[in-house]
Amino acid sequence: MGGNKLAVFDLDGTLADTLRVDHRCFIDAFQIEHGIDFTDDDWATYQHTTDSGIAPEVIERYFGRPAKAEEVERHKRRFVVLLEEAGRAEPEGFREVAGATALLAELEARPDWHVVVATGSWRDSALLKLRLAGLDRFDLPLASADDGEAREEIVAHGVSLADGKGPFEGVVLIGDKLWDLAAANHYGFGFVGVGPGRENLAEAGASRVFDDWCSTGTVLFALTEEAAGCAA
Ligand SMILES: [Mg+2]
Numbered sequence: 001m002g003g004n005k006l007a008v009f010d011l012d013g014t015l016a017d018t019l020r021v022d023h024r025c026f027i028d029a030f031q032i033e034h035g036i037d038f039t040d041d042d043w044a045t046y047q048h049t050t051d052s053g054i055a056p057e058v059i060e061r062y063f064g065r066p067a068k069a070e071e072v073e074r075h076k077r078r079f080v081v082l083l084e085e086a087g088r089a090e091p092e093g094f095r096e097v098a099g100a101t102a103l104l105a106e107l108e109a110r111p112d113w114h115v116v117v118a119t120g121s122w123r124d125s126a127l128l129k130l131r132l133a134g135l136d137r138f139d140l141p142l143a144s145a146d147d148g149e150a151r152e153e154i155v156a157h158g159v160s161l162a163d164g165k166g167p168f169e170g171v172v173l174i175g176d177k178l179w180d181l182a183a184a185n186h187y188g189f190g191f192v193g194v195g196p197g198r199e200n201l202a203e204a205g206a207s208r209v210f211d212d213w214c215s216t217g218t219v220l221f222a223l224t225e226e227a228a229g230c231a232a
Contacts, residue, residue, distance in 0.1 A: 190226025
């Protein structure tokens with residue numbers, strides 16, 4: 001068993017296979033609310049790769065002036081409405097990443113593991129995506145774009161949500177993008193990667209990357225190894 005360990009999961013592309021629908025609704029909401037047609041959708045070029053960081057920067061890049069809070073809020077509300085509509089029209093766009101439920105159930109059954117979600121998505125959209133993917137049953141503590149613009153800030157908030165369960169002898173961050181790996185490195189946490197970007201992650205130094213979560217036992221071993229010695 002060992003001592004207490006904390007798993008900090010990203011959401012989009014990591015627990016829920018929502019990247020495509022999320023991306024489309026995010027862009028459509030800019031078109032509908034602000035008339036913005038843009039092709040600047042490589043989020044890695046934005047200062048903060050989170051909804052709260054990207055939304056004002058899109059408006060600033062397009063109009064050449066700082067975004068107003070009200071403009072960001074309008075985009076956010078429209079985005080969540082579009083996601084809700086997409087959830088009804090194409091529920092297949094919100095599936096879990098294969099094996100996510102089994103993995104979370106396995107972690108939930110182990111008293112030495114604690115789990116939080118730290119996502120760059122707005123809280124309302126994250127709750128919706130967790131529900132549509134069938135992952136809301138785990139009732140996981142959630143840190144979101146509502147808690148900060150920088151991913152590192154959101155991850156730190158996620159860790160703080162588990163404060164009462166610690167201290168942790170190990171922390172591991174689980175994600176699908178290079179920015180997730182960067183956040184793990186920033187705090188000296190372990191890292192486990194997943195998904196189509198796994199080759200990029202491996203090239204950047206991540207040694208434990210998976211196609212999906214179907215091999216629960218192997219993943220659990222990887223999480224334990226990566227958490228070892230990476231205290232919060
Ligand atoms: Mg992700």
